Amino acid sequence: MITVEEAQNILLSHQLPLKVEALPLDQCYGKVLQEDLFADRDFPPYNRVTMDGIAIDHASFSTGQRVMNIEGVAPAGAPQLSLEDRHACLEVMTGAILPSGTDTVIRYEDIQTEGGQATIQEENIVQGQNIHYQGEDRSAGDLIVNKGTVISAAEIGICATIGKSVVKTSQLPKVMVISTGDELVDIQETPEAHQIRRSNVYRTVSTLGELGITADTAHLPDDKEEIRRRLSGFLESYEVIMLSGGVSKGKFDFLPTVLASLGVQKLFHKIKQRPGKPFWFGTHPGGSVVFALPGNPISSFMCMQAYFIPWLNHSLGRSNYDLPHAILSESIQFKPDMVYFAQVKITFSRDGRLLALPIEGHGSGDLANLVDADGFLQLPRGKDEFEAGEAYPLILFR
Numbered sequence: 001m002i003t004v005e006e007a008q009n010i011l012l013s014h015q016l017p018l019k020v021e022a023l024p025l026d027q028c029y030g031k032v033l034q035e036d037l038f039a040d041r042d043f044p045p046y047n048r049v050t051m052d053g054i055a056i057d058h059a060s061f062s063t064g065q066r067v068m069n070i071e072g073v074a075p076a077g078a079p080q081l082s083l084e085d086r087h088a089c090l091e092v093m094t095g096a097i098l099p100s101g102t103d104t105v106i107r108y109e110d111i112q113t114e115g116g117q118a119t120i121q122e123e124n125i126v127q128g129q130n131i132h133y134q135g136e137d138r139s140a141g142d143l144i145v146n147k148g149t150v151i152s153a154a155e156i157g158i159c160a161t162i163g164k165s166v167v168k169t170s171q172l173p174k175v176m177v178i179s180t181g182d183e184l185v186d187i188q189e190t191p192e193a194h195q196i197r198r199s200n201v202y203r204t205v206s207t208l209g210e211l212g213i214t215a216d217t218a219h220l221p222d223d224k225e226e227i228r229r230r231l232s233g234f235l236e237s238y239e240v241i242m243l244s245g246g247v248s249k250g251k252f253d254f255l256p257t258v259l260a261s262l263g264v265q266k267l268f269h270k271i272k273q274r275p276g277k278p279f280w281f282g283t284h285p286g287g288s289v290v291f292a293l294p295g296n297p298i299s300s301f302m303c304m305q306a307y308f309i310p311w312l313n314h315s316l317g318r319s320n321y322d323l324p325h326a327i328l329s330e331s332i333q334f335k336p337d338m339v340y341f342a343q344v345k346i347t348f349s350r351d352g353r354l355l356a357l358p359i360e361g362h363g364s365g366d367l368a369n370l371v372d373a374d375g376f377l378q379l380p381r382g383k384d385e386f387e388a389g390e391a392y393p394l395i396l397f398r
């Protein structure tokens with residue numbers, strides 16, 4: 001049995017080859033950026049008026065002038081105007097380019113306009129006020145977003161501003177999600193007394209969907225030959241195979257044997273952790289990777305959250321990120337020499353700290369308990385008592 005750290009390292013050293021695809025901007029949300037983004041112009045590209053009002057040469061104000069002729073109006077979207085008489089002013093709108101010959105903008109609230117003249121009614125007028133200066137935020141050529149960033153609304157705004165209508169992103173892998181086990185029926189069916197519905201598949205597909213992946217699904221009975229025949233086909237056509245069930249010690253837990261017979265190289269089987277101990281991971285010479293997750297719902301869910309998602313992010317070239325930590329709000333005892341991924345409910349204390357309340361449940365088959373939990377708190381080995389007030393890494397559910 002290997003440690004959590006060893007399993008994580010093995011996963012990180014078995015990545016899918018990165019494939020880059022250029023996508024229209026409206027399909028890029030949530031994707032991992034595969035190019036650096038640079039400013040094509042200064043941000044902002046011109047001295048931008050930030051208040052509706054008048055633009056003046058401050059020197060005329062500071063030498064005592066309060067009434068000024070209005071020479072004209074500069075709307076946003078018009079080429080730059082020029083102040084002809086430095087004792088006069090120009091009306092300017094928010095977003096307009098600051099007229100040449102002016103250096104200060106005064107809001108309509110601080111003036112009165114009548115008969116083609118503006119009268120300044122505010123004495124506190126600072127030179128340069130109400131102007132967003134050209135290049136103040138970023139200069140043309142500056143690196144604005146690094147390759148490896150997950151594209152969110154902020155990055156979409158940058159792409160649009162710099163005219164990137166097509167963006168290089170990491171291509172998502174083709175994934176097959178498979179349930180195994182003769183006790184499982186589909187969700188439209190009414191189970192017999194000895195049967196249950198195959199919920200793992202639906203939960204796994206929903207997490208994948210949240211990651212942008214549209215997965216295919218299948219079901220395999222506890223029949224060695226059929227598992228072998230159908231898995232062999234899936235290994236040809238998918239980059240990632242995600243199985244659940246059939247990896248422990250039972251008489252019908254055929255997956256480790258069948259996978260080996262299909263040439264899938266086992267990289268690990270069993271991790272010193274609860275839940276999720278019998279997690280099996282391997283690679284096929286054809287290039288696909290196999291995540292054979294334990295069948296218990298919390299176990300397969302935990303392995304997905306703690307291993308698959310970081311592995312996927314790494315495969316897609318996402319920049320490294322650290323897990324946040326949360327503070328235990330009640331103590332927990334856990335004696336086995338294993339990492340314990342404790343289900344916790346997350347709240348904020350009144351002084352803004354992230355608190356994790358343990359929600360114990362009835363073990364790795366208790367999928368109803370997940371409804372009350374928000375994440376797993378990763379409690380290390382080498383300790384039996386985890387006291388209230390101690391902070392540990394938090395994996396928030398997706």
Ligand SMILES: Nc1nc2c(c(=O)[nH]1)N[C@H]1C(S)=C(S)[C@@H](COP(=O)(O)OP(=O)(O)OC[C@H]3O[C@@H](n4cnc5c(N)ncnc54)[C@H](O)[C@@H]3O)O[C@H]1N2
Nearest residue numbers: 179198199200201245246247248249253277294295296299
């Ligand atoms: N003698 C031992 N028995 C078990 C051990 C062990 O070390 N020695 N480990 C236990 C642990 S821990 C886990 S976790 C499970 C893992 O079992 P498998 O991966 O072989 O999974 P199955 O036996 O097929 O199923 C386990 C459990 O999960 C339910 N299940 C499976 N698939 C689904 C699904 N798609 N949706 C909902 N529920 C599912 C299944 O009905 C079983 O109840 O093994 C322990 N045993």
Ligand code: MOO
Nearest residue numbers: 275276277299364
């Ligand atoms: O390791 Mo198993 O996942 O506890 O039920």
Ligand SMILES: [Mg+2]
Nearest residue numbers: 246248250253
């Ligand atoms: Mg089993």
